[in-house]
Amino acid sequence: MERPISEAYFQEAGRHIPGGVSSPVRAFKAVGGTPPYLVRGEGAYVWDVDGNRYLDYVLSWGPLILGHAHPRVLARVREVMEGGLTFGAPHPLEVALAKKVKAAYPGVELVRFVSSGTEATMSALRLARGYTGRDLIVKFRGNYHGHADGLLVEAGSGALTLGVPSSAGVPEAYARLTLVLEYNDAEGLREVLRRRGEEIAAIIFEPVVGNAGVLVPTEDFLKALHEAREFGVLLIADEVMTGFRLAFGGATELFGLKPDLVTLGKVLGGGLPAAAYGGRREVMERVAPLGPVYQAGTLSGNPLAMASGLATLEILEADPGLYAHLEAVGARLEAGLREVLTRKGVPHTINRVGSMLTVFFTEGPVRTFAEARRTDTELFKRFFHGLLSRGVYWPPSNFEAAFLSTAHGEEEVARTLEALEGAL
Ligand code: PMP
Structure with missing residues (x-):
C-alpha cells in the first residue's frame, strides 16, 4: 500500500508545524512510518489522499460512535450552518443539548459547555478548588485528562507514548499540588485520604481508562473513590472518552457511580468541538456569572458543535439496541483476536x-499502569504496521484504546482477523 502523496504532505508539514502534526500521537512516533493523510470517511471506513481505503478503529479518537459522515448528523449540521457559523450569544441548541446531558446523567443538575476535554477537566478542577477552598488534587498514574498544567503529571495517552508523561514547562510548585497514585490501588488511595484527605479538593479519574490502553476498575477501587466524599473531597469522573460510549449514561450508568462532577467531550460533540462539565447545582452555581469561579470561551456552545452533538445523542438515545450492537461486535472482535x-x-x-x-x-x-507498561511495544509496532498495510487503521500506540462504531459489524471483524492472520 503506497502513500506517496501522504509522504510528501508529511515532509512539507514538518517545515511548518512542529512534528508536522496538530496533536503529537498523530505523528506515528511510537510505531514509525508516515501517517496517512485522511480526507474522507464513510461509516467504518476512511480514505487517504493517495486513494487507499482503511477500516478505522481510531474514529477521530472516539467521537465518531456512529461512524464517519452519518447522514443525519451531517444533515443537521448543514441545516444549522446555513444560518451562520457562530454568534457568541446564547443559542436554542445549547438548551436542547443540556437537557440531553441531564437525561443521560441524572446527577447532573447544571452543565456548562466548552470546546475540548482539556478545558472541561481544567475547569472542573478550578471549580472544585474554588468550591472547597483546598489546593491539592489527586490523579492516577497513566490516566490522561488533557494537557492543562496540573494534569500533565504522570499522564497517559500521547504523553506516555512519547515517554514524557510529565511535561517540561509545568512549574514544580504547581506539579506539587497534584498527588499521583496507582490506578486500582484502593488501599493506597485510602491511606492518602486518611493522611491528607482534608487538604484535597478533588480526585479526578478515568472510570474506565483508555489512555494507558484500556484498564478496567475494580469494585473496591470504585468504592474507595466514593469514600473520598467523607473527607469533603469532590469526585470528578472524567468521562470525556467513556461518556455516551459505554452506555448512554457512560461509565456512571454502567457502574452506578455517584460523582460530584462529570466531564464530557468526544461523543458529546459528535465530531465537532464540544465538551462539558456538570454536576450538583450547589457546586455548579459557583461558576461565573452565578459565582466567583471564572471560566469562558469564544466558541463555547457554538451552534454547529451543538447540532452535531445533539443529532448524535438523539440517535443513541432513541435506540438502546445500538449499545447492544457495540457490545456484541466488541465481544466478537475480542474473541476473534484472542483466538488468532x-x-x-x-x-x-x-x-x-x-x-x-x-x-x-x-x-x-x-490492571495497573505498571502492568500496562509490560506490553511488548516492539511486537505492537509489527502488529500495527501488519494491520495498516492490509487496510486496517489501528491506533498508532499501544497505550490507546481502539474504538468501535455502530457502523462496525461482522464483516469488519472478519476483515480485521484476516488482516491479523496475514500480519502474523
Ligand atoms: N480526558 C480524557 C479521559 C481523554 O481521553 C481526553 C482526550 N483523549 C481528554 C480528557 C482531553 O480531551 P481533548 O483532547 O478534547 O482536550
Whole structure:
C-alpha cells in the first residue's frame, strides 16, 4: 500500500508545524512510518489522499460512535450552518443539548459547555478548588485528562507514548499540588485520604481508562473513590472518552457511580468541538456569572458543535439496541483476536469494555499502569504496521484504546482477523 502523496504532505508539514502534526500521537512516533493523510470517511471506513481505503478503529479518537459522515448528523449540521457559523450569544441548541446531558446523567443538575476535554477537566478542577477552598488534587498514574498544567503529571495517552508523561514547562510548585497514585490501588488511595484527605479538593479519574490502553476498575477501587466524599473531597469522573460510549449514561450508568462532577467531550460533540462539565447545582452555581469561579470561551456552545452533538445523542438515545450492537461486535472482535493470537502463540491480554479495546502483548493480567507498561511495544509496532498495510487503521500506540462504531459489524471483524492472520 503506497502513500506517496501522504509522504510528501508529511515532509512539507514538518517545515511548518512542529512534528508536522496538530496533536503529537498523530505523528506515528511510537510505531514509525508516515501517517496517512485522511480526507474522507464513510461509516467504518476512511480514505487517504493517495486513494487507499482503511477500516478505522481510531474514529477521530472516539467521537465518531456512529461512524464517519452519518447522514443525519451531517444533515443537521448543514441545516444549522446555513444560518451562520457562530454568534457568541446564547443559542436554542445549547438548551436542547443540556437537557440531553441531564437525561443521560441524572446527577447532573447544571452543565456548562466548552470546546475540548482539556478545558472541561481544567475547569472542573478550578471549580472544585474554588468550591472547597483546598489546593491539592489527586490523579492516577497513566490516566490522561488533557494537557492543562496540573494534569500533565504522570499522564497517559500521547504523553506516555512519547515517554514524557510529565511535561517540561509545568512549574514544580504547581506539579506539587497534584498527588499521583496507582490506578486500582484502593488501599493506597485510602491511606492518602486518611493522611491528607482534608487538604484535597478533588480526585479526578478515568472510570474506565483508555489512555494507558484500556484498564478496567475494580469494585473496591470504585468504592474507595466514593469514600473520598467523607473527607469533603469532590469526585470528578472524567468521562470525556467513556461518556455516551459505554452506555448512554457512560461509565456512571454502567457502574452506578455517584460523582460530584462529570466531564464530557468526544461523543458529546459528535465530531465537532464540544465538551462539558456538570454536576450538583450547589457546586455548579459557583461558576461565573452565578459565582466567583471564572471560566469562558469564544466558541463555547457554538451552534454547529451543538447540532452535531445533539443529532448524535438523539440517535443513541432513541435506540438502546445500538449499545447492544457495540457490545456484541466488541465481544466478537475480542474473541476473534484472542483466538488468532493464541493459535499463533503470541502472549497477549485483551482488555475491553463495550466498544473500547486494547491488545497488550504480555501475559497479564493488566490492571495497573505498571502492568500496562509490560506490553511488548516492539511486537505492537509489527502488529500495527501488519494491520495498516492490509487496510486496517489501528491506533498508532499501544497505550490507546481502539474504538468501535455502530457502523462496525461482522464483516469488519472478519476483515480485521484476516488482516491479523496475514500480519502474523
Ligand atoms: N480526558 C480524557 C479521559 C481523554 O481521553 C481526553 C482526550 N483523549 C481528554 C480528557 C482531553 O480531551 P481533548 O483532547 O478534547 O482536550
